[in-house]
Amino acid sequence: MKIVVSGGGTGGHIYPALALIREIQKEHKDAEFLYIGTLTGLESKIVPREGIDFQSIHITGFKRKLSFDNIKTVYRFLKGVRDSKKILNQFNPDIVIGTGGYVCGPVVYAASKLRIPTIVHEQNSVPGLTNKFLSRYVDKVAICFEEAKEFFPPSKVVFTGNPRASEVIGKDGIKGRLSVGLSTTKPAVLIFGGSRGARPINEAVVKGLPDFSEKPYQVLYVTGDVHFEAVSKEVELVGNPQNVVIKPFIHNMPEVLAGIDLVVSRAGATSIAEITSLGIPSILIPSPYVTNNHQEKNARSLSDHGAASVLLEKELTGHSLVQHIDQILLDSKILHDMKQKSKKMGVPDSASRLFKVMTELVNTKRK
Known part of the structure; x- marks a missing residue:
């Protein structure tokens, strides 16, 4: 053909x-x-x-x-x-x-x-x-x-x-975790703002770093190449907790996703396709700068089915971000339920x- x-x-x-x-x-x-x-x-x-x-x-x-x-x-x-x-x-x-x-x-x-x-x-x-x-x-x-x-x-x-x-099916999650320096035993949350990163998400994560240091889970935080240098300077001032791994970009994203328990990201169609096919619960922060506000509508489609939580950018702070993560990742029943519902939405x-x-x-x- x-x-x-x-x-x-x-x-x-x-x-x-x-x-x-x-x-x-x-x-x-x-x-x-x-x-x-x-x-x-x-x-x-x-x-x-x-x-x-x-x-x-x-x-x-x-x-x-x-x-x-x-x-x-x-x-x-x-x-x-x-x-x-x-x-x-x-x-x-x-x-x-x-x-x-x-x-x-x-x-x-x-x-x-x-x-x-x-x-x-x-x-x-x-x-x-x-x-x-x-x-x-x-x-x-x-x-x-x-x-x-x-x-x-x-x-x-x-x-x-x-x-x-x-493309994300059948990947080795343990290998994915080890490739970015994550532990294979603790729950892991991945936070990223798309391939180029997102400044509001970066600002919230930096403000939330002191709170993350006390959590029983680990964080993989991807800044985006263009923001990495500026974020690194801010992290130097507040300190980098041992349970937070910071990267500018992830080249083997399908492999890394296979080892993740919760994703925090924008609500782009590609990201949603990847996380639902793996049955990963998500906290979606829709970009308000896209045509027809389609990212929020993408996000609501998942949240209406119980597969995701929506956190609007105007409500995004370091505290609200950590709070949303805790509500899902620290409650095994909610986490398991959202995994099942995310999986049902995957193709x-x-x-x-x-x-x-x-x-x-x-x-x-x-x-």
Whole structure:
């Protein structure tokens, strides 16, 4: 099968696409892939490093307010469609899948006009503009949250989960703990604010360090590369408790997650897919700076099912953070109950589910 994948802008659109590609490659060695992105997005650096063929088009996103730039974007979209058709005709794919970001717009739209089977994958509970637009033209819309159903044509929607979930299954949690200097005997909480970190979370953790020093659990605190130096200076002033391990970044996150009892993080779709597939309880601190406040809606989806606790950024302090952790990690009944409910929400076979939908669609179109 020849597959075109398009997704870009943020890691939340790119990493699920790469997870899907890797999962398909395991079972289908003869599958061919082409990734279409932009030269300005993260995908232009990440995808080629994975050894996947990459081609680019030039496109920008729409402004949500009235702007002259939107006229330019319409022109770029139309040119992007023409460029995409050329690339698609040369590669001759069996199917095209978009995983989000504005680059998907012209690519997936062009594929639909060429009568190539098409799918968009929506990771969040509230979809972005591009996927809403494309849902009118694609054959299927794959979702990760039941709440996303209402935004798309019902006949096209299929629940698959996020392919990233498949990549964290079967990892060695003990090895993961040892790789970052954690004890294998004490309960462990992982605190992080995404790949680049989050200043409000960092500030709360630093203020909570004196309290953490007295706890019977251990903390793995990931600052994000850009914040590590500043955080290190603040930690020097208040002291670094022996039960708190501080890192700028975790390169083997799936392995480390396998050994964690509780996660404190933002409510990005990829993080949620990973922690629920492993059945890890979480304290979610949604970013208030994202489109349509979708992170809070992602977080509420978990908290409504008892799999997570939501701590809004405006309520985040060192004290409230430690209090939330204590309420879960120091109560074995609550911890066990949340683990079970988190596990129920996980979709560990999400990549294979999505590929099955793709295969069925290709076979139907061929008939």
